[in-house]
Amino acid sequence: MAGSKQVEQLSVARLIDVAELIEIHQRAYRLLMWINDEAAQNPAWLRSDAVEQMSSRSACERWLRENCSNLPSRLMPDRVNARAFAAMFASFFDTSFRLDRFEFDGELMDARLRRRRNRIHGGNHNVKHVVASALRHVLSREGVRLTKDEVARLATSERLKTEVRIVAYVWELGQRARGKSKGQIIHRLWRSIPIDVRKSLNEDVYWLAKSHIVEAGEKLRRG
Numbered sequence: 445m446a447g448s449k450q451v452e453q454l455s456v457a458r459l460i461d462v463a464e465l466i467e468i469h470q471r472a473y474r475l476l477m478w479i480n481d482e483a484a485q486n487p488a489w490l491r492s493d494a495v496e497q498m499s500s501r502s503a504c505e506r507w508l509r510e511n512c513s514n515l516p517s518r519l520m521p522d523r524v525n526a527r528a529f530a531a532m533f534a535s536f537f538d539t540s541f542r543l544d545r546f547e548f549d550g551e552l553m554d555a556r557l558r559r560r561r562n563r564i565h566g567g568n569h570n571v572k573h574v575v576a577s578a579l580r581h582v583l584s585r586e587g588v589r590l591t592k593d594e595v596a597r598l599a600t601s602e603r604l605k606t607e608v609r610i611v612a613y614v615w616e617l618g619q620r621a622r623g624k625s626k627g628q629i630i631h632r633l634w635r636s637i638p639i640d641v642r643k644s645l646n647e648d649v650y651w652l653a654k655s656h657i658v659e660a661g662e663k664l665r666r667g
Contacts, residue, residue: 460528460621462614463647468525469617472533475519476541480557490543490555499537501623505530528621535625540634560628570629571636575599578612579657588661598660607653609637614650 460468479498483489497507508530512520521529537543539560546554576599583590590598599608616630634642641649 460525460618461647462650464525465528465614465617465621466646466650468521468529468532468621471519471521472529473536475515476533476536476557478516478519483555483557487545487552487555490545490557491552492545495537495543499534501531501534504534508533531623532617532621534623535620538625538627539620540628540631560631571633572596572599574616574626574629574633575608575612578615579608579661582611582615582654583658583661586658586661588658588665590661590664594661594664598657598664601660604656604660606638606641607656609633610641610645610650610653611657613637 479489488494494507497503505527508515508520508526541557542560544554544556544558545552576595579599580590580595583595598604599612601608613630613633616626616633619625620630637645
């Protein structure tokens with residue numbers, strides 16, 4: 445099972461494979477950065493009512509549709525993935541970015557997105573909890589059912605530290621595409637992955653990491 449590249453159920457209405465999911469995440473991020481760059485010249489892109497819509501999964505899909513003529517087509521989702529894309533796009537306001545705005549005499553003078561600082565009480569503990577929860581789901585789908593203690597051992601393995609975080613992060617991308625973001629802790633999880641791995645994250649990296657996790661899980665189950 446560890447080597448099988450089956451399609452994983454990661455969205456609300458349809459099956460999205462891992463390659464699609466990573467592409468949705470990367471494209472949504474690039475679109476958000478495009479909007480942020482445009483706001484440097486025209487802050488109206490990030491006026492409060494626009495951000496309110498962009499940061500809401502249901503409203504974001506409508507906002508993207510209504511503003512598609514003003515947005516770069518290369519960064520827009522196809523119709524099939526529109527809902528998952530909107531949910532992913534909106535989740536960045538919850539996980540990674542905050543809005544800085546400056547008004548003068550009732551006029552919006554400046555608006556920029558800034559990265560959130562990782563000031564989360566018990567952050568490392570929470571990351572381990574998120575990783576363990578994701579591993580439990582992923583392994584269960586592979587027919588590898590471990591005890592809570594066994595999952596915790598796997599989640600905190602130094603040997604597989606990078607692999608468990610890759611698998612957990614991609615699992616959480618699927619949750620975000622379903623509108624179920626866990627907030628800032630997911631950005632902390634992302635930052636805990638080595639930067640060279642983050643830059644090269646793709647389908648093959650995920651499947652290799654997952655194969656190691658499933659193999660380790662099977663060994664734990666056998667004792």
